[in-house]
Amino acid sequence: MINLYDEDANVTGTVPRERMRAENLWHGCATIVVLSLDGARIYVHRRTDTKDVFPGLYDCTAGGVIDAGETPDEAAARELREELGVESPLTFLFQTTYVDERTRYHAWVYETRTDGPFTHQPEEVAWGGWMDLGELRERIGDPGWALVPDGRAITREWLRRTVG
Template sequence: MIAVYDRLGRVTGVEDRATVYRDGIWHASAGVLVRSTDGERIYVHRRTDTKMVFAGMHDCLAGGVVGPGEDPEQTAVRELAEELGIVLSSDDILPLPMASASWDGEWEGRPMRCHLFAYELRYDGPIRHQPEEIADGWWWTDAELRAHLADPDWPFVPDTRVLVDDLIA
């Protein structure tokens, strides 16, 4: 079950994840951009081929959908621990200046509507992938990530593409 939002970003209820994705119901996700402490590198990862949405695609945000009763900051901390094994408190992440955006697009021919909340963490510690969610990961400079994003055939999650220009220098 995940939290359901309206078009304006207000929580309106709860629905099964599969129904939300199938019917294009507004929901929210939170993601954390993990940068090295010197700010020079970003952690980029590839999602597993078994993910329900955006399977096998790359992303520079560790995150996921907002659960019932969660606020986006709680989701960000939870997902960071689940996906990358980085356990911390909400005091350790900072909302990015553009903090939120909305994506009203399509995925596999179906509508996908999501409010995105973005945070940043400066971190050089260990990273441990959750094998069910993350297939691989590596550190890239902003320029390396931009070079990959310039290739239209490079599979990168479309909702993060909404924010990526504001995320990287």
């Protein structure tokens, strides 16, 4: 079960994840930008080919759907621990929305700084590694880079708001 949201990011109830996906219902996600301790690199990973949404694509953030009864802060810490095996202090940055033909959600965007070590969740992460922020700026504008569309949008917003 996951939290169900309205268009204004208010929790309105709970719903099974399968129903949320089938009906493209509003939900919430915690999204974490993972930077190196020196802030010069971002952790990028490739999703497994078995993921239900955007399988096999790259992502510049860790994160996922907010479970029923969970706060965004709790979801962010859980997702960072589950996906990358990291426990690191999180800083909330901003809240935004993402909508396309397959999904629509409210994103609570966080940032953390750590050099790892990382332990990937094998069901979700096929590969991960560091990317220089300069390379990220170049690649994020390349439509040929196999990056998840929501991650592209949210990372662009993160770059605009925090890096300049």
